[in-house]
Amino acid sequence: MNKNISILGCGWLGKPLAIKLIEGGFSVKGSTTSISKFDEFKNLGISPFLISLENIAIEIKEFLTSEILIVALPSKNIEGFKKLIQFIEKSPVKKVLFISSTSVYVSNNNVVNEFSELQDIPLVAIENLLIKNKAFDTTIVRFAGLFGYDRKPGNFFKNGRTIPNPEGFVNMIHQDDCISILEKIIETNLWNTIFNACADTHPTRRAYYIKTKADLGNEPPVFAKAENTVFKIISNEKIKSILNYKFKYSDLMSFNYGSYDI
Structure with a gap:
């Protein structure tokens, strides 16, 4: 395998991923x-x-002198991605690993998998631009809500902000699991597919934020009145089966979110 990788977006997820890949x-x-x-x-x-x-300027040509490109950007700029793809097509990049989100799915009050109905949003359009392009192979990983280390769910709703949809269910994934999954996709050469990546358990938002705030010693959460609960529960069965992956943080209610090591 060519050992050159480019990561577009070395932020909260991309930087620790880069460190692991260098190791x-x-x-x-x-x-x-x-x-x-x-x-x-x-x-x-x-x-x-x-x-x-x-x-995007001409300087991106040198950045794209790798076999694998990992895209870890929060941008929903469709035109920007179209221009990026034009550069990829003319580059040595043969494989693209695109980090997406489970927010693409319609909330259908049921379990959703990789074949479930998608919303008509820019992120879906960007996914399609990549996966339908025949100049390179693309794998898309749709991560659930991200947490870990300095990103603690108990800090998500501060200063008495009301938490909506309290009887809905959470879909979350720890940074360590994100990085391990991306590493394993690269190691096993799994391209031209789509994966959901989410912890095994799905507590209610009420139970989850009561616990995560208490673990940090924060003020108790304030919930909106429960009316017309809307939710989706993300299935991770495909990624566990194909990658033979076991989540490090599988049970979202089983550890202390106040720990500095989590």
């Missing part, structure tokens, strides 16, 4: 929109590039 022997190029991060990236062994999807 695994990969040479990693990483993008940021802030030149002030260059020294940090270099110290971590990441080759830094200043790239903005909103203003």
Whole structure:
């Protein structure tokens, strides 16, 4: 396998992923929109590039001199992705790993899998641009709500903010599981497919935020009046079966969210 990887978006998820890939022997190029991060990236062994999807320039050609491109951007800029794809088509990139979100699914008050109904939103359009392109292979990973380390759910609703839909169910995934899953996709060479990635358990929003706030010693949560509960429960069966993956943080109610190590 070619050991060169480019990560477009070395932020909360992309940076620790880059660190793990470097530990695994990969040479990693990483993008940021802030030149002030260059020294940090270099110290971590990441080759830094200043790239903005909103203003892609010719410099992205050098960034794309890798076999695998991982896209870890929150941007929903369809036109920016169209321009990016034009550069990918002319580059050495043969495989794209696109980090998406389970927010693409319609809330149908049921369990949803990779074949369930999708919303008509920009993220779905971007997924389609990538997966339908025959110039490169694409795998899409739809992550549930992200948490871990400095991103603690007990801090999500602060200062008395009302938490809506309290009897709905949460779909969450820890940063460690995200990184392990992405690593395993690369290791096993699984392309041209779509995966949901989500912890095994789905407590109600009421139970989850009562616990996560209490674990941090924060104020008790304030919930909206429960009316017309709308939810979706994300199935992770495909990724567990095909990748033979066992989640590190599988039971969302079984650990203390106040721990500095979580």
